[in-house]
Amino acid sequence: MTATRQQIVEAADDLFYRQGFEHTSFADIAGVVNISRGNFYHHFKTKDDILDAVIKTRLGRTQQMLVDWEEEGATPKDRIKSYIKILLTNWTMIKDYGCPVGTLCTELAKLNHASRDEASKVFTLFRVWLRNQFSLLGHTGDADALAMQVLSWSQGVATLGNAFNDRKYAKQEVDNMCDWLDSLPVSTT
Numbered sequence: 071m072t073a074t075r076q077q078i079v080e081a082a083d084d085l086f087y088r089q090g091f092e093h094t095s096f097a098d099i100a101g102v103v104n105i106s107r108g109n110f111y112h113h114f115k116t117k118d119d120i121l122d123a124v125i126k127t128r129l130g131r132t133q134q135m136l137v138d139w140e141e142e143g144a145t146p147k148d149r150i151k152s153y154i155k156i157l158l159t160n161w162t163m164i165k166d167y168g169c170p171v172g173t174l175c176t177e178l179a180k181l182n183h184a185s186r187d188e189a190s191k192v193f194t195l196f197r198v199w200l201r202n203q204f205s206l207l208g209h210t211g212d213a214d215a216l217a218m219q220v221l222s223w224s225q226g227v228a229t230l231g232n233a234f235n236d237r238k239y240a241k242q243e244v245d246n247m248c249d250w251l252d253s254l255p256v257s258t259t
Contacts, residue, residue: 072113073184074103074105074113075113075114075123075165077103077125078099078103078105078110078113078114079120079123079124079127080097080105080127081102082094082121082124083124083127083128083179084102084123085098085099085102086124086162086174087163087167087170087173087174088166088167091117091174091177091178091181091183092177092181094117094118095117096110096251099120100146101201102195108152108235110142118184118185120128120187121183121185122185122210124192125174125188128171128192129191129192129195132192132195132196133195136195136196136199139152139153144207146203146204146207147203147207147251147252148203150200150204150220150251151248151251153196153199153200153220153224154220154224154244154247154248154251155175155244155248157224157225157227157228157231157240157243157244158237158240158241161231161237161240163245164228164232164240165232165235165237166227166232167229167232168228168229168232169224169225169229169232170190171189171192171196172225172228172229174189175189175192175193189251193221196217196221196256197214197218197221198217200216200217200220201213201214201216201217203217204216205216205237207254207256208256209254216254222245223243223247224247226252227239227240227243227244227247228240231243
């Protein structure tokens, strides 16, 4: 990817998150990158082309983050806690704009946008990864249900933490999720 193209994607990713996909124009993105419209159109013909590149970038970043958690976490519980604690790691952005994955998926669903399913693949990456971690803990029969429980709990915390701009609440719920995880027995089924 060329440097200019990468700058466009990074600017669009940030603006889609902060302003929303629908409320971000070519001019907004070009203004951040400081390029002419002609140069802009050389790299992307439509806003949907940019959205596709943003989603692809988010998928790549998420995959790398999961690899990093695999390498850094000694146990499946440690790795799951890395996912849970991202709420606090990213709190400064979540308090202002919500979860980047959840907000984009919600907006694209409201728009009935063709990229809706592609955007939800980031959640699918998390779901599959969490399911694998729970399977490693011995919860093969209920691994997917546990993965969905963690996903839904964290999305609820992100949404309410954003709505109430309440870090104390978010911290309390992160602690509750970690305590819940620690209380799960290692299953042999």
